[in-house]
Amino acid sequence: MRTLTYAQAMREGFAQLLASDPRVFVIGQGVWSPWYAGTSLQGLEREFGRNRIIDSPVSENATTAVAIGAALAGMRPIVFHPRMDFMLLAVDPIVNQAANWSYIFGGQINVPLVIRAVINRGGEQGAQHSQALQAMFMHIPGLKVVMPATSYDAKGLLIAAVSDGNPVMYIDDRWLYGESGEVPEEMYEVSIGIAAIRRTGSDVTIVATSHMCAHAVQAAATLESRGIDAEIIDLRSIKPWDRECVFNSVRKTGRLVIADAAWKTCGVAAEIAAAVAGEAFDDLRAPISRVCLPDVPAPTSAPLEEAYYIGATHIVSAVEELFVRNEKALAAKPRR
Amino acid sequence: MRTLTYAQAMREGFAQLLASDPRVFVIGQGVWSPWYAGTSLQGLEREFGRNRIIDSPVSENATTAVAIGAALAGMRPIVFHPRMDFMLLAVDPIVNQAANWSYIFGGQINVPLVIRAVINRGGEQGAQHSQALQAMFMHIPGLKVVMPATSYDAKGLLIAAVSDGNPVMYIDDRWLYGESGEVPEEMYEVSIGIAAIRRTGSDVTIVATSHMCAHAVQAAATLESRGIDAEIIDLRSIKPWDRECVFNSVRKTGRLVIADAAWKTCGVAAEIAAAVAGEAFDDLRAPISRVCLPDVPAPTSAPLEEAYYIGATHIVSAVEELFVRNEKALAAKPRR
Amino acid sequence: MLPSHSAEDSNAQAVIDPSLLPALFRSMTLIRMTEETVADLLDENEIRCPTHLCTGQEAVAAGVCAALRKDDYIFGGHRSHGHYLAKGGDLRALMAELYGKATGCSRGRGGSMHLFAREVGLLGTVPLVAATIPIAVGSALASKMRGDARVSVAFFGDGATEEGHFHEAVNFAGLHRLPVLFVCENNLYSSHMPIRERRVKDNISRAGDMHGIPGLRVDGNDVAVVYRTAVDAVRRARSGRGPTLLECRTYRWRGHVGSSMDLDVGVKRKDELQEWLPKDPVARARAGLLDQGMHKRALDEIESEVRAEIEDAVQFARNSAYPNPDELREHIFCLKES
Amino acid sequence: MLPSHSAEDSNAQAVIDPSLLPALFRSMTLIRMTEETVADLLDENEIRCPTHLCTGQEAVAAGVCAALRKDDYIFGGHRSHGHYLAKGGDLRALMAELYGKATGCSRGRGGSMHLFAREVGLLGTVPLVAATIPIAVGSALASKMRGDARVSVAFFGDGATEEGHFHEAVNFAGLHRLPVLFVCENNLYSSHMPIRERRVKDNISRAGDMHGIPGLRVDGNDVAVVYRTAVDAVRRARSGRGPTLLECRTYRWRGHVGSSMDLDVGVKRKDELQEWLPKDPVARARAGLLDQGMHKRALDEIESEVRAEIEDAVQFARNSAYPNPDELREHIFCLKES
Ligand SMILES: Cc1ncc(C[n+]2csc(CCOP(=O)(O)OP(=O)(O)O)c2C)c(N)n1
Ligand SMILES: Cc1ncc(C[n+]2csc(CCOP(=O)(O)OP(=O)(O)O)c2C)c(N)n1
Ligand SMILES: [Mg+2]
Numbered sequence A, B: 001m002r003t004l005t006y007a008q009a010m011r012e013g014f015a016q017l018l019a020s021d022p023r024v025f026v027i028g029q030g031v032w033s034p035w036y037a038g039t040s041l042q043g044l045e046r047e048f049g050r051n052r053i054i055d056s057p058v059s060e061n062a063t064t065a066v067a068i069g070a071a072l073a074g075m076r077p078i079v080f081h082p083r084m085d086f087m088l089l090a091v092d093p094i095v096n097q098a099a100n101w102s103y104i105f106g107g108q109i110n111v112p113l114v115i116r117a118v119i120n121r122g123g124e125q126g127a128q129h130s131q132a133l134q135a136m137f138m139h140i141p142g143l144k145v146v147m148p149a150t151s152y153d154a155k156g157l158l159i160a161a162v163s164d165g166n167p168v169m170y171i172d173d174r175w176l177y178g179e180s181g182e183v184p185e186e187m188y189e190v191s192i193g194i195a196a197i198r199r200t201g202s203d204v205t206i207v208a209t210s211h212m213c214a215h216a217v218q219a220a221a222t223l224e225s226r227g228i229d230a231e232i233i234d235l236r237s238i239k240p241w242d243r244e245c246v247f248n249s250v251r252k253t254g255r256l257v258i259a260d261a262a263w264k265t266c267g268v269a270a271e272i273a274a275a276v277a278g279e280a281f282d283d284l285r286a287p288i289s290r291v292c293l294p295d296v297p298a299p300t301s302a303p304l305e306e307a308y309y310i311g312a313t314h315i316v317s318a319v320e321e322l323f324v325r326n327e328k329a330l331a332a333k334p335r336r
Numbered sequence C, D: 001m002l003p004s005h006s007a008e009d010s011n012a013q014a015v016i017d018p019s020l021l022p023a024l025f026r027s028m029t030l031i032r033m034t035e036e037t038v039a040d041l042l043d044e045n046e047i048r049c050p051t052h053l054c055t056g057q058e059a060v061a062a063g064v065c066a067a068l069r070k071d072d073y074i075f076g077g078h079r080s081h082g083h084y085l086a087k088g089g090d091l092r093a094l095m096a097e098l099y100g101k102a103t104g105c106s107r108g109r110g111g112s113m114h115l116f117a118r119e120v121g122l123l124g125t126v127p128l129v130a131a132t133i134p135i136a137v138g139s140a141l142a143s144k145m146r147g148d149a150r151v152s153v154a155f156f157g158d159g160a161t162e163e164g165h166f167h168e169a170v171n172f173a174g175l176h177r178l179p180v181l182f183v184c185e186n187n188l189y190s191s192h193m194p195i196r197e198r199r200v201k202d203n204i205s206r207a208g209d210m211h212g213i214p215g216l217r218v219d220g221n222d223v224a225v226v227y228r229t230a231v232d233a234v235r236r237a238r239s240g241r242g243p244t245l246l247e248c249r250t251y252r253w254r255g256h257v258g259s260s261m262d263l264d265v266g267v268k269r270k271d272e273l274q275e276w277l278p279k280d281p282v283a284r285a286r287a288g289l290l291d292q293g294m295h296k297r298a299l300d301e302i303e304s305e306v307r308a309e310i311e312d313a314v315q316f317a318r319n320s321a322y323p324n325p326d327e328l329r330e331h332i333f334c335l336k337e338s
């Protein structure tokens, strides 16, 4: 099959959605720009016209609310925020409005809105240009949240998000834009709420989001060489998330490590850990480990960034610790 | 000792802070109003003048940012949001600015800002006037978050928040305003980050926030009559939260129920559950149970509200389930 | 005192087709009587949701909605019973919603602050101040894209103009010349705060000018003036000439929320009310109809018809069932397309 | 084309004390040479943080800051090297910050977009567009409360006026007559978007009027005009007569971010640049000084002094140590009072 980068796959999804459904349009700060969205929106403005690819004034709140209004009137807008950090100005329309509109009117209207939120970090950008805030939105009942980790899912989840008919936050990480993967030419959907097992294994379950999936795969190779057989689950959707897939895996492995490159406290990993500790407790043979960013704003200076971000080695250490620990525990008294 | 309602205790805290420190002032929508803050700000405007008690236009973003600016210039503002829901318009100044300012400048300046956020729910107010969004802010590194549950703490944590010198979100729930408790007349601080054990017990640890503490105490009485001896921890601060207190208790009881009247997914309870499942796993004898609001926007109609909100009975059931379950588990095969 | 009725931009003697006045009177009477009935029901604790009554402001909703087609979109805020009724929303469903019943216009999930009547173009009223201003711009954008010639209207208060997204929305609408009307009901208060304590100049209509669209100030208690001005603005919008901002000067008789009169709030409130009561928009329309030669009996008849409708609606609401608590978790997402 | 240099509100021939011009020239020269050095260092990949250069806009920072006292507060945004330097921020600390060094003005936690120099009243520059506008209003509120006669200045771009909180901030400042200057550097672009694609009217200075404060449009490439206007506005503010909005018309020579020229962006960018290059504020000041009779040698000397300072600062930055990664978790909260 054909190979596309993650950014190209997104762009193809956008183009096919725009070509196939006149209700679809794109609005947001930077959509005409050569730099805000990498190549993921490149040329759409010329291909589909400025009436359907609408760059906006620097007005995140109104731009998002405009998209909501268009959605209520039957369009299928995709509102683009070039950074999650800037989207914090639009939390009111997203959380108070988009997420509630169906519920407060008793299901008589829906909000077919996709909110594309970009995580754009590293490169000495610092605290206000690096945030990965998926947990803030995962917390909100009326939102669905997806985080594609591969080219295939980047396209398929985008199309699924638009056809879902409800507010879906689509979060992509610029660190993924250059990654390549196979992508079918036709339009297809990746079901929201279904995880993907990227590697089967029997010793430990590693649940990962977004670009941590690739790190998990790398970590698994290292772990294999050390005799540990890891199962890797790419969560893909964080709300709803695939409980069955995670629980089945933990039933098998008895050990769980969750890797999410965002702040730890109240993060995605906290929810999965809490759910497993609540509903699959008997399957656990070891503590649940979270591999997350430290609870620190993003620094700028390169050596600080180096210390701040996480990757495969952090996952490897987290997994190994569970096994070392188990050996120690076995050497000591058995558990109550 | 003298008894004050929660609202009176807050008001006394405000008045003493204003009287003792000329840097303290209060700003926000509704601070001159007879109804937005219950009696918690009553008459302050007359007592301290409109220059220090500043009602604002309906401009949550700028009002909050103005408070930040005043804090940077050495004042000690308390910015008032009569509902957390409205405060969503101020997430940018709170999360991007207040929470980061110290870090991004390498600790050369601090932001001595208190953000008072009111949870005001029930009474058929519905989805946009009922939210308890503590977890969204607990997720952010540069914020401290307190949730007093008693009159004593309402005053003591307010004073501690102002003297902390860093951005502290002070969250009070209107359901608590009428509760009474002993309050010293003098100024005093309740340390941020220190929980209070409201009842000692040996069978189960119930960690509760805000008005769920009273429900937990009630639940403990019921549980006692059924032979279960519960320890109750009033968290008081949710960021930082008192890990030592919770871990010590779980070490003793082996069972943990967390009650937080907010959405479950990625909530306060998720973090505590995840932390315990990660760091005190060996102490656990049963799954960790979370007693939270369902992941549903707040409805209006009374019977729906009745089904929506949680109280002592929910805590009782959650605890009992752990014990019933344990018996079942003992009857079956022992744990691996 | 604030200058009121001073610098209105529209002809205070607006002449409209006399045959339209009875319908406008009926619309206002329906709003007035509903609001006053609801006030009683609040006092009796039959209705318990937070309710913001628009008594005294009826001419704005009635005048603007009369200038609209049924399929035009409108949006409102916390004080929107009038908008709902003027646009043709079902009275029974409104009353049932206030009672929290499953037959309510929002199926008991919304109460007074969240109203919905898609069949007449009301896509929602929500209580976050100013929230629906940019949302109405969005539905106007949809209409422009589809070329469906619909007009969108955002109803909001003077307080809403203090929210930054009001300005963002007006700028965006002007930039894209969208078919939208910004209708500000300037009742001179935002809850307890008079306008002079919230902005330097009493110049809301100038926000249109600032953002490049016409801004007009009109007497919001004269339904003929409001109607006439709205007709022009709607024509402009529908023919692709872009948005208009209407500042309608008015006054709410009741307190901010509930049935109280808020006479304790704000130094001038009592005096102001005395000044505004004689400007009663419903009484003015009634007087106008009598002047036009309409019989008092015909007017009385309209009033008793409306009264009967309201009584029927209250009965309907009382007799309706509450939502089933087992359905608490429904409607967060729509499964099917709407 | 956008109308530029058309309807300025201030005297384009502003007369200022001639003895002030050398200092203004020096200030602009320092900014210009720093920016151009940084451009080279970006090209050489010595500096790697996102950097927004203000070449071409020097007169605004230099003119406004010359009208301020050392203890007056200023705030900036993503493009604030000029503000930092004009207010007197330490050049070595700026350069070290761009290099990500522990000796940087933000100790290596901020980079180009987060600058700090409390000792000269710069309480922070941050890159969220418009964020510091209401924050500067807040420091002005603090000054008013304390009666310390300080003035606060918010520097921001034309794009920032599209954020709603700009309007909220101006309204609040007007309402409380706060000692604050809103200095908009209208360089006609917000990243890739020319102003006409973002707002209907090119009338930013009118936002002052809308919100009840004076709004003035001036030639932002004439340092004498900027200075003269700022002196008046600062005097107004300091004497308790409230805020002023200055719209300074200017143009950035370099691209939005980094050292590129963005000549590909926007149809007119190339032509516009040709039009604006001759309006070079530094060259104009230089010519003015020669006219005044200053010797070319004296000017050359200023330039070589500045060049030496910059070279020294670059050396300092290169030789400085990086922050210790073990200190990653420090500085989130302050332990002691500041
Ligand atoms: C974003 C937000 N902030 C604050 C409030 C609280 N609030 C409810 S109504 C109101 C006054 C609004 O005044 P105005 O817009 O003039 O409408 P009116 O009540 O006069 O009809 C306020 C401040 C709110 N509902 N939403
Ligand atoms: C809230 C927010 N939205 C968007 C951005 C992205 N952004 C960075 S600079 C910029 C342009 C700002 O233009 P202007 O205010 O005119 O300043 P200039 O770059 O021209 O100096 C934008 C949109 C941002 N930094 N912050
Ligand atoms: Mg009003």
Ligand SMILES: [Mg+2]
Pocket: D157, D158, D159, D185, D186, D187, D188, D189, D190, D191
């Ligand atoms: Mg600009």
